[in-house]
Amino acid sequence: MRLIRLGAEPSAVGADVRAALTACGAGTEVLGGVALVGVQPPDCPVPLDAIVVLPKGVLVIVGVDLPDPAVKLEAPLGGQWKIDGWPLVSEDGAANPATEAVAAATAVAQRIQAMRAEPLPVSTVVAVGPFVSQVVQPTSDLNRGVRVLHPKPSTLLSAARELATSSVLCTADHAAKLLAILQTTGTPPTPATLLAEGFSDAVSPDLAAASTMLIPKVHAGPLASRKRLPIKLPYLAIGALVALLLVVWLVVALPGDEKPADATPTPSATGPTTVVVDGTTFVPKDVKADKECQTQAFGDVKAWLVANECSGLLRATYETTVQDKPATVLVADLDLLDAPSAAAFHKIVTAPGSGGVNGLDGTPPQNAAFASGVKGTHVQLAFVVWSGGAGDQVLDPIAKQALRLPATR
Numbered sequence: 462m463r464l465i466r467l468g469a470e471p472s473a474v475g476a477d478v479r480a481a482l483t484a485c486g487a488g489t490e491v492l493g494g495v496a497l498v499g500v501q502p503p504d505c506p507v508p509l510d511a512i513v514v515l516p517k518g519v520l521v522i523v524g525v526d527l528p529d530p531a532v533k534l535e536a537p538l539g540g541q542w543k544i545d546g547w548p549l550v551s552e553d554g555a556a557n558p559a560t561e562a563v564a565a566a567t568a569v570a571q572r573i574q575a576m577r578a579e580p581l582p583v584s585t586v587v588a589v590g591p592f593v594s595q596v597v598q599p600t601s602d603l604n605r606g607v608r609v610l611h612p613k614p615s616t617l618l619s620a621a622r623e624l625a626t627s628s629v630l631c632t633a634d635h636a637a638k639l640l641a642i643l644q645t646t647g648t649p650p651t652p653a654t655l656l657a658e659g660f661s662d663a664v665s666p667d668l669a670a671a672s673t674m675l676i677p678k679v680h681a682g683p684l685a686s687r688k689r690l691p692i693k694l695p696y697l698a699i700g701a702l703v704a705l706l707l708v709v710w711l712v713v714a715l716p717g718d719e720k721p722a723d724a725t726p727t728p729s730a731t732g733p734t735t736v737v738v739d740g741t742t743f744v745p746k747d748v749k750a751d752k753e754c755q756t757q758a759f760g761d762v763k764a765w766l767v768a769n770e771c772s773g774l775l776r777a778t779y780e781t782t783v784q785d786k787p788a789t790v791l792v793a794d795l796d797l798l799d800a801p802s803a804a805a806f807h808k809i810v811t812a813p814g815s816g817g818v819n820g821l822d823g824t825p826p827q828n829a830a831f832a833s834g835v836k837g838t839h840v841q842l843a844f845v846v847w848s849g850g851a852g853d854q855v856l857d858p859i860a861k862q863a864l865r866l867p868a869t870r
C-alpha cells in the first residue's frame with residue numbers, strides 16, 4: 462500500500478487510520494493499492510480520512526470520534542447507536558453518525574461514475590475510536606458494503622478483502638485515471654509504481670476470454686476479377702518512357718510567349734478573410750490542433766478527459782467588434798469516443814465551476830461568455846471576452862453565434 466497524504470485527517474481517529482495503512486508498507490505483500498489520506502474530492506460534502514484505491518475495489522474511510530472508549534458498540538445504519546448499552550447522542554441530534562459517512566461514499570461513487578472511470582465497487586468504512594473492542598452490525602448493513610470498525614491493520618485488511626471483490630483487476634492505466642479524478646492536485650503515481658502495488662498491466666480477463674470472430678473472405682468483384690495482363694513488351698514500354706521525359710524537358714526548357722518571364726503565379730484559391738454569422742463579422746487569427754485534449758484543459762473538464770478517450774482538440778481564435786469595442790473569441794472542437802461520451806462530457810463542461818479549455822496562450826479564459834453544443838461525437842465550445850479583459854453578459858449572444866464558426870481555418 463502506497464500512501465499519498467494530501468491534507469490533515471478531519472477526525473482524531475484518522476491518525477489511527479493513517480497508522481494502520483502505513484503499517485501495510487509499500488507493495489503487495491500485505492494489501493497493495495494506493496491510499497489518499499486527508500482528501501476531499503469535488504462534490505464530496507465532507508473531507509475524508511482516506512480513500513483507498515485497490516486493484517479490486519475502492520474504500521471510502523470516514524472517521525467518527527466517540528466520546529469515550531467502548532467495549533461494545535452497536536452500530537446499525539438506520540437506528541440508534543449504543544455504547545455499552547447506552548444510547549449515543551450526537552450534538553446535531555442524529556441517531557447515528559453513519560449517515561454522513563454513507564453520503565460521502567455515495568458522492569465519491571457518483572463522481573467516479575460521472576467521470577466514466579473504471580467501474581470498481583465503492584464501499585464505506587466508518588472508522589470509530591478512540592478504542593472499540595467489539596462492533597455489532599446488522600447483517601443487512603454488512604450486505605450493503607458498509608463496515609464499522611476500530612482502525613488497525615487487521616480490521617482494515619479484513620474489510621478490504623471482504624469489500625474489494627471485483628472479478629476483474631483494475632489496470633494501472635485505469636488506476637491512474639481514478640486517482641486523477643479523486644485528487645485534483647498533484648500527479649498520480651507512475652505506471653511502474655502502480656504495477657508494483659498490484660494493479661494489472663494486461664488486458665482484462667473478460668476481454669481476453671472473448672471469442673474471436675473470423676472475417677470471411679470477400680468474393681472478388683468486377684474490378685478485382687480482372688486478369689493481369691502479362692508484360693511482354695518491355696522494350697516498347699522503355700521507349701515510351703524516354704519519349705515522355707523528352708517532351709517534359711522541352712516544355713520546361715523552352716520559353717513561352719504567353720506571359721513575361723518575371724510573372725508571379727497567383728494562388729489557385731485563397732481562404733476568406735472574414736466570416737459573417739447573423740450579421741456579426743469575425744476575423745480569423747490563429748488555429749491549433751492537439752492530439753492530447755487533457756493537456757489543454759483545466760478543472761473537472763481536465764479530470765474527465767484524463768479518464769476518457771478524446772481523439773483530438775481543435776482550437777481557433779477570432780476577433781470581432783461589439784458595441785464599437787474589440788472582443789476575442791475562442792472556439793474549441795473536441796472529438797470524443799462516441800455519442801454517449803460526448804453527451805457525458807457536455808454535461809460536465811456545462812456545470813458551473815467545472816473548468817474548461819485553455820486559450821491558445823495556455824491560460825484559461827477569464828470569466829468568459831460561454832456557449833456549447835453537441836453534434837454526434839463532437840462537442841463545440843465557444844468563449845468570448847473583451848480584448849485584453851474578461852467577459853460580459855453583453856457577449857453571450859456572440860458566444861452562441863461563435864458556435865457556428867469553424868475551429869480550423
